[in-house]
Structures are given as structure tokens and as C-alpha cells.
Amino acid sequence: MKTKTLINLLLLLPVFMFTACGQNKKNTVTIKKTSDNKISKPGNPYYSNTDTTKLKLSDAEWKKVLPEDVYLVMRHAETERAFTGKYWNTEDKGTYYCASCGNLLFRSTAKFSSSCGWPSFFEQENKKSVTYKNDYSYNMERIEVLCGRCGGHLGHLFDDGPPPTGKRYCMNSIALDFIPDSK
Template sequence: MKSKTFINLLFLLPLFAFTACGQNKQPKESEKISSSNVISKPGNPYYSHTDTTKLKLSDAEWKKVLPEDVYLVMRQAETERAFTGKYWNTDEKGTYYCASCGNLLFRSTAKFSSSCGWPSFFEQQNKKSIVFKNDNSYNMERIEALCGRCGGHLGHLFDDGPEPTGKRYCMNSIALDFVPDNQ
């Protein structure tokens, strides 16, 4: 039985790495984070870098305020194609926020190069910024990482990261907004 599961895993693994479950398009000019709009996003009244109130919105409301590609990843738990996201191979200093609600998630000092094709971090900004749930989809046992404010799908947590935590937060770039330190 374990042999069959392993063979299924070998078959499915390339599908995760090389298929695009969600589109990976560039954000519209109005959705880009800059020094003039780090607190909110036009068209999304729930986006804030300062409000930490838990959000309980309907799926229909999220669909109205999020771009389709962000919605598919964050609300439908799809995954962007490996090695295509805008943050998988960057080392710029700054802060990463939830693309749905603006919740503070990571500092760039916790980012590392894991060569997995998605941005990886070894620790979250604070213990409430990300929450977790078991994910047994695709015949695999994983831990799903969700935004602690809006519950949006960010990626998964693995136990193969570097010290000091040994954790690898494997995130979808499209689920993150980045604000450089110099802004």
C-alpha cells in the first residue's frame, strides 16, 4: 500500500511544480503597493496594514474585491506555477503582507533561498500572523498556511527549513504584497 502511495506521489509531484492552477499575471497599476498606498488598496475596503480585526467575509464578497488570479489562490487554495511568481528569487529588504487583507506576514530577514520555486521563509512575523490547518488533498499530508486575519490560503508549512526554526513557509508569490524598506 505504501508503495502505491509513493508511486502516486511521484506522479503528482511534477503536476504541482509545473502546472498553473491559477494565472500568474502582473498586478494592475491600481493594485501595486507603493509608498502612497501601503495602508490600503483601491477597490478593496478590507485591505489595511494597520487593522488587525479578523475578517469574516462571504466568498461572493471576496470575489468582488480581489483580482481573479489572487482570488483563485487565496480563496480557492490554488497554487501558482513554480518559478513564475514575482518573489521566489528575490532578496530585497522589506516586509511581506497578505495580498487579500494587508496583514503583516513576514520580514525579508526571515526569507531564504530554498530552490523550490516559491518564496520561502523560516519564521512568520508573529504567532498570530499565520494560522495552520491539516491539508490532506492530493493524497498527501501537509500543513496549510492561512492568513491569521482573513483566512486566505498562502501556501504550506514544511519541516525542512534552515535553523533556527527548521521550518519552511512555502508561499505563493501572488498571495503576498511586498513593501521595500526604502519606502
């Protein structure tokens, strides 16, 4: 990491730790799983773990179907406070999906403890799970990670992860839905 970027990150750490959108709110939207392993969210007709059609919705449409805290993170690239998200420290086995559209993103077998305060993964589920965009916000150079189906903001990608990829997908918990493996 460049020295200037590291210094900027350290200067912004208090901002990330003490400001965020809706951090005390809980995402209370229920995820339903049917016997044929399809998942859906009541009130969000675009949520599906089986449909891979790219979504091109207006900001107003997303605002109608997403809880406010999810909307702010996923549609306006807000960030949840470190160590506050529901998945940052979980070791449960299962699958992570996009909280906006239900796209399959990560498996728990790719999750690792990075101690950064957000859930971290060393690889995405498949090449189409996520897309990338250069992000120069906060006077830093980062790679933004977006849902491959709906384009929602998930987090950022860094080159300080474990083998075999050396990558760290640093994700917002609120941008993820988790379905545990069946016992």
C-alpha cells in the same frame, strides 16, 4: 517525509509545474503607502496593514474586491506554478503582507533560498500572523498556512527549513504583497 507522501509528491510535480490559476497574469493592483506607513489598495476596503480585526467575508464579497488570480489562490487554495511567482527568487529587503487584507506576515530577514520555486521563510512575523490547518489534498499530508486575519490560503509549512526553526513556509508569491524597506 514518509515514502508514500514523497512518491505522491513526485507524481504530482508535473501537475504543479504545468497547471495553475492565472499564472501568466500580473497582479496589477497598486499598493499605496502613506507618509505614516499605512498601506492600502484602491478598490479593496478590507486591505490595511494597521487593522488586525479578523475578517469574516463571504466568498462573493472577496470575489468583488480581489483580482481573479489572487482570488483563486487565496480563497480556493489554488497554487501558482513553481519558479513563476514574482518573489520566489528575490533578495530585496522589506516586509511581506497578505495580498487579500494587508496583514503583516513575514520579514525579508526570515526569507531564504530553498530552490523549491516558491518564496520560503523560516518563521512568520508573529504568532498571530498566520494560522494552520491540516491539508490532505492530492493524497498528501501537509499543513496549510492561512492568513491570521482573513483566513486566505498562503501556502504550506514543511519541516525541512534552516535553523533556528527548521521550518519552511512555502508561500505563493501571488498571495503576498511586498513593501521594500525605505532607503
